[in-house]
Amino acid sequence: MESSGTALSCTRAALLLLHLGLTSSMAQKNEFQTGLVGGEVTLNCTGILPESQLPRDSVVRWKYSDTLLWQTSSLLTKPIFSKEPSFIAGRSDIKMQYKQLSVRDLKLSDAGIYTCEYGTHKVHTSLHIVNLEISLDGHFLQNEVAKLILTQNSSSPLPDLSITLFDNNNNRVTPEIQKKNLQEYIVNLKKLETMDSGTWVCQIHSDSPLINQNISFPVKVLGFQNPDLERKYATVDSAVILSWRLNSQKIKWKKGFTGQINWKQQEGAESHVLLDFDITAEQLHETKKSNNLLFEIPESKPESHIEVKLPKVHFNHSGQYQCQLEYERRHAQSKIELVVMKVSANPAGPLSRGASVTLTCQVSGPLAPDAYLSWEPVNGSKMDIKKSKQREVKLEVTISTAGLWSCDLIEGSDKKISFRYHVEEASVWIINVIIGASIGGSLLAFALGCLCIISGVRWQRRRQRAKRMAQARQHLLENKTCQCQQ
Numbered sequence: 001m002e003s004s005g006t007a008l009s010c011t012r013a014a015l016l017l018l019h020l021g022l023t024s025s026m027a028q029k030n031e032f033q034t035g036l037v038g039g040e041v042t043l044n045c046t047g048i049l050p051e052s053q054l055p056r057d058s059v060v061r062w063k064y065s066d067t068l069l070w071q072t073s074s075l076l077t078k079p080i081f082s083k084e085p086s087f088i089a090g091r092s093d094i095k096m097q098y099k100q101l102s103v104r105d106l107k108l109s110d111a112g113i114y115t116c117e118y119g120t121h122k123v124h125t126s127l128h129i130v131n132l133e134i135s136l137d138g139h140f141l142q143n144e145v146a147k148l149i150l151t152q153n154s155s156s157p158l159p160d161l162s163i164t165l166f167d168n169n170n171n172r173v174t175p176e177i178q179k180k181n182l183q184e185y186i187v188n189l190k191k192l193e194t195m196d197s198g199t200w201v202c203q204i205h206s207d208s209p210l211i212n213q214n215i216s217f218p219v220k221v222l223g224f225q226n227p228d229l230e231r232k233y234a235t236v237d238s239a240v241i242l243s244w245r246l247n248s249q250k251i252k253w254k255k256g257f258t259g260q261i262n263w264k265q266q267e268g269a270e271s272h273v274l275l276d277f278d279i280t281a282e283q284l285h286e287t288k289k290s291n292n293l294l295f296e297i298p299e300s301k302p303e304s305h306i307e308v309k310l311p312k313v314h315f316n317h318s319g320q321y322q323c324q325l326e327y328e329r330r331h332a333q334s335k336i337e338l339v340v341m342k343v344s345a346n347p348a349g350p351l352s353r354g355a356s357v358t359l360t361c362q363v364s365g366p367l368a369p370d371a372y373l374s375w376e377p378v379n380g381s382k383m384d385i386k387k388s389k390q391r392e393v394k395l396e397v398t399i400s401t402a403g404l405w406s407c408d409l410i411e412g413s414d415k416k417i418s419f420r421y422h423v424e425e426a427s428v429w430i431i432n433v434i435i436g437a438s439i440g441g442s443l444l445a446f447a448l449g450c451l452c453i454i455s456g457v458r459w460q461r462r463r464q465r466a467k468r469m470a471q472a473r474q475h476l477l478e479n480k481t482c483q484c485q486q
């Protein structure tokens with residue numbers, strides 16, 4: 001009897017334990033959720049029946065720690081917010097169907113334990129809050145360094161986060177990460193380039209509690225689409241347009257900024273402001289600042305382009321043209337080095353037979369390390385090509401044959417600019433006429449007589465010499481009456 005009594009009480013105890021276990025597992029739930037500062041979370045009252053199936057008199061309460069936030073009752077059509085003003089006043093709601101608590105515009109201090117209570121049930125949700133702050137509000141100028149500050153807050157012990165970063169092309173980047181303490185991490189990015197503009201992703205991970213969160217953030221890098229150092233080449237007296245291509249439209253940079261274009265002939269020389277500009281509400285306004293250099297602002301140009309036009313380049317217009325941007329007292333710049341080429345001949349004028357002329361080709365420096373000058377005949381001469389040493393800005397060639405000569409500036413294997421110079425031959429038509437005349441035989445004397453007079457005319461009209469020469473020869477050969485005797 002005794003033993004059966006013991007057996008019975010054991011069974012009871014077991015049933016009681018089982019019952020307790022069941023009720024506790026039904027009554028207590030622990031959840032975990034992560035939210036981002038500025039974002040929104042919806043906390044579940046896990047296991048609750050939908051509104052229509054809840055017992056008529058049931059009351060559901062949402063609490064933060066021990067503070068009542070919301071109360072709903074099936075007798076009420078609307079949930080009631082706690083009478084005392086709470087930290088989430090105006091930022092939270094109850095979704096009636098499943099009594100979820102949603103909180104928007106999250107703050108770091110919203111971290112903590114949120115409890116949903118109905119009947120004997122309690123669902124605890126530990127809300128973990130993460131904040132990602134981007135230096136300079138995500139608006140950078142090219143070559144600036146970005147810094148991210150990641151902060152977390154929780155009422156439970158803070159996990160050690162692992163941070164992975166993906167750039168705008170979804171490539172993994174390995175930044176330098178400083179862990180100040182478990183609460184704050186500092187991520188230092190490299191110098192940014194304009195092409196880094198776009199949406200980046202910061203991935204945070206922890207095993208316990210399990211956190212897998214992607215935080216995307218926009219990066220805008222204002223700057224130039226020109227290469228770092230651009231060289232522009234022009235021959236003397238030609239027109240040249242110097243153009244800076246901003247990326248403000250491409251990256252949808254909405255904020256206003258200003259800038260200027262200045263010029264200095266060489267490093268250390270005085271700098272002259274050519275124009276000021278500002279871009280407000282994506283509209284460009286330019287103001288011409290200088291008149292000591294003959295330049296124009298082209299009327300029509302592609303959007304986001306800042307340009308100056310030199311309609312007739314002088315050799316002394318060479319040098320550094322810099323476009324500088326200014327945004328919130330920070331600066332970015334891009335330079336165009338204008339290289340000008342000129343050619344002169346000594347002595348000037350047509351080349352007489354047996355004489356020689358020295359052609360000088362000169363470019364404004366400084367040149368690229370692998371640049372050199374070269375003189376070569378285009379036609380009319382079989383003379384060899386003459387090359388300068390690397391980085392030499394002047395090359396002379398002495399020639400005794402007329403024809404078209406070309407001075408080229410070559411960088412590596414690229415011909416950057418050429419100046420063609422025509423050396424005219426003073427005696428060329430005389431020789432031709434003599435040949436023509438000798439065919440005429442006895443007309444030689446006449447021909448030579450004509451020569452002096454015609455050549456006088458010829459000197460004045462050198463440019464059309466070849467044509468006239470042909471005419472003169474024709475005249476001598478076909479029309480044997482020579483009027484020069486008069």
Ligand SMILES: *[C@@H]1O[C@H](CO)[C@@H](O)[C@H](O)[C@H]1NC(C)=O
Pocket residue numbers: 033042044
């Ligand atoms: C909340 O509950 C809904 C529906 O039951 C579910 O789909 C969702 O994943 C839950 N959310 C969380 C954070 O547990």
Ligand SMILES: *[C@@H]1O[C@H](CO)[C@@H](O)[C@H](O)[C@H]1NC(C)=O
Pocket residue numbers: 108109110111112153154155
């Ligand atoms: C972290 O959250 C707690 C409440 O859980 C709050 O008192 C504290 O100020 C928060 N810390 C920060 C840095 O916001």
Ligand SMILES: *[C@@H]1O[C@H](CO)[C@@H](O)[C@H](O)[C@H]1NC(C)=O
Pocket residue numbers: 166170201203212213214
């Ligand atoms: C987070 O973003 C990375 C990179 O874009 C992606 O590979 C990963 O699947 C994302 N993870 C989640 C949880 O969305």
Ligand SMILES: *[C@@H]1O[C@H](CO)[C@@H](O)[C@H](O)[C@H]1NC(C)=O
Pocket residue numbers: 292293314315316317
């Ligand atoms: C450049 O040279 C031209 C003559 O070649 C001269 O008229 C002009 O004043 C010079 N300009 C500057 C800025 O030195």
Ligand SMILES: *[C@@H]1O[C@H](CO)[C@@H](O)[C@H](O)[C@H]1NC(C)=O
Pocket residue numbers: 378379380404
């Ligand atoms: C030399 O080149 C110039 C320009 O290309 C051309 O007008 C001329 O006829 C050429 N002369 C010879 C002799 O080929």
